Amino acid sequence: MNDPAPAELDYNWPTCCGCGRQLFESELGRTSCRLCQDRADQALRQLPGPDGLYALLATRLAPGQSGDSVVVSASRTAPLPLRLEPLNLMARGGVVTILQAWQTDWHEQLGWRHPRWTGGLQQQCDEAVKALRINLEWAASSHPAFGDFTQEVTSLVRQCERQITGERKERPISVACHCGAILRITVSTPGKRCGGCDTQYDRGEVLDLPLANRAAA
Template identity: 75%
Template sequence: MPETPDLADYEWPTCPCGRQLRNDELGRVACRLCQDRADTVLRQLPGPKGLYAGLARVLVPGVGSGVRVTGSRTAPLPLRLEPLSLQARGGVVTVLQTWLVDWHELLEWRHPRWRGGLQQQLDDVVHALRVNLEWAASSHPAFGEFTHEVSSLVRQCERQISGERPERTVSVACECGTILRVTVSTPGARCRGCNTQYGRGEVLELPLAERVAA
């Protein structure tokens, strides 16, 4: 007779966020809550009232961004570099397109084609990513990294538009010694050294790298 597996050695599958998958989520990479969060985050970017379009309204220093114009004799730059880097080629649109290309390659689909200006490309790539979120959350091995990167982009856009100061980043140490850079709102992190996946609560409980070094 075949040996009965020892259930004590079985580790219940978890989502990249650290939450254990429910019975109806077994076989998926990520839980449905993370899939819904990714969809919510993506929906904030497109359209004339979306965050991406909002970056154009805060390119000029002191205009619509909550950034105060000082009395300094030094002339300000013609454009604010932070929102410009997010809006330009290589910023938000390029990051999202890179993920879509990756998904197409895994699915063995034809390379996606971009049309129109950057705003239209942004709208199109967000639509394509949202359409395929169910597949990605079920099968893509890097869905956790995707949600983390997209959430980070959205937070950066929000801060540039509102004038909010960026979150403080701290260095924490994994048990293997690898240093992880996290913020208070970090949803979770995977250690590059030992591949351990930490949920939000777990990664925030890791010791500070400075204390470990001391």
């Protein structure tokens, strides 16, 4: 069982670089908390394989195909014109490229050789996810940008899910920091740092902030 949060300690107590909450005593020495590590792992596990989110994007290429619409087999060529949103996620520069960029970064941090990938984009996606999950414990414990990694991977998953289910993009809302600065968040925001006073809010704290005045927002 995790140690209780050090609520009575001062603001110099180490915090998670992902969500901003204070680390448990059992997490001291890590850059990120285990909750953020688990969130990143859960997001990664949804992407690979023939039934994963990346493969399912191919079933949403034809216009009008989202949510409960008729699904086109991934083995067939979708009729033109294609939907650009799922296509961009599938193509170079999308999901696979982002995963490979992080894998390369981790190799450089560890002093390893540049990773190599084989096969098509689906196979490369599967390889990158496997490598990232193998090294996830190290990254969550030592990588200074693990919070950025978690946010980027969970954002990719949400983008894929929206294309597959037809769910609308989350609407951002404006909340007010105690210093008066305006923060733009969504209901899925894991945490936020105020650019005005540098206060770091975790997920619960940022969602508890008052809504900003409409004129100020």
